Amino acid sequence: MRTDRAKAPGQQPPLTQEALVGAALLVLERDGLDALSMRRVAAELGVQAPSLYWHVRNKEQLLDLLADALVADAVPPPRVGDWREQLRAYCHLHRRHLLGKRDAARVVAGRFNLGPSLLVILEDQLDRLREAGFPAADAALTSYLLGNYVAGFVLQEQSPLSAAEAVGQATRTEVVNAAREHLQQLPADRFPHLVALAADLSEPDMEARFAFGLERILDGLATLLEPEPGTR
Amino acid sequence: MRTDRAKAPGQQPPLTQEALVGAALLVLERDGLDALSMRRVAAELGVQAPSLYWHVRNKEQLLDLLADALVADAVPPPRVGDWREQLRAYCHLHRRHLLGKRDAARVVAGRFNLGPSLLVILEDQLDRLREAGFPAADAALTSYLLGNYVAGFVLQEQSPLSAAEAVGQATRTEVVNAAREHLQQLPADRFPHLVALAADLSEPDMEARFAFGLERILDGLATLLEPEPGTR
């Protein structure tokens, strides 16, 4: 019997680890994280599931590689403007990048990454922070803080979407509206602020929410650089 | 045949939704999130798995309830000091609380919560923020920001722990040491900052990392309250 490796639209290229990651990326984008199984990735390559374990220790490692691949094609922002503008651009780009790939934040967030692609980004960020005058320790902490903020935010941002579509009805605005109504109908004597701020709390403009937090962080970083501007 | 409900150390109490959540909490604490299956929760109650579906739509809903239960016994900090001190205490308590329960952040982070326990906390937070002088919209955004920051941070903080113990060897310091050595042996010409800051980047003092980010956010919030350092 011949090898039916070619029966699926598979690869002759002899199934490297990168090929696994590529197939996983494809499955993630097409079917979502919950449907990302070893069997499906294998099928994508025209191969049986156990074959994957020759190239990868287990699914967890594949997800680690996937996490790094997800940030691989993120391009750093141009080096124009002051450090603040550059960091702002960095974070907005990072968020846009994660939002662009389905379930990306769920893969990336809470994973101890340190893959090669992330290292490149980290190095570049540290360079700009040091150049801006941040001490070594602060630069390291800042990088961690920003990465954490963006990943955590996008995780929250795209989670209700997938949760809602799992239940049935779809659009994010429906979920947001339901949340606002839920808040508004609370007993006003016990939850006066929640009722009063229902509209603000269920503000669907995620861009604004993201920007608010980011600007707070940037403001806070600025105080590190200006030890005595007069007030404090 | 008699009912063998009592063969496991089970409950006569007729299996309410709260009982499910209680059992789930117990399984989570004892076996971790990855081992939290419907069958195991059922076994904890001396019951078969399909019985759970009478009280709960699916596992996702059980996790939602679990997420709220995980923040249920968080006590707000005393109302002493200025808003800054109170918010700081709030976040540190929240972090400690999540760290105290196994895999708590993995359950809570990235879940659209709004359970009753969280609503109480949110209401209290909003009250303090309004009292401190924050406009309505800013108070809402701030609450979201802080909750997001703490959950995201703890998610990162306790994730490598469980990841490492899944692989085999245990302690977090081992993982951190491996990360530092990995950074130090990078080619110094391509990654000068990563090599130089290896120690800072793999700083294992998570408390300090957390405090750094939190203080930045608090500094940033302070600039919202003092638009012009002259008047008010």
Added chain:
DNA sequence: GATTGCCCCTAACGGTGTTAGATGACAAGT
């Protein structure tokens, strides 16, 4: 006493990650 509705049961479906061991392809050594 019959009926209804609650609540748990057994059985089963299709899926999962992962391992054991057989099998083939193909290069190196004799």
Added chain:
DNA sequence: ACTTGTCATCTAACACCGTTAGGGGCAATC
């Protein structure tokens, strides 16, 4: 040319998983 051996994939299987279908006991209600 034949053996050897390593790589890379296969088949078969294990122990689970979430979830559904449908049966049956048991209390309250009519």
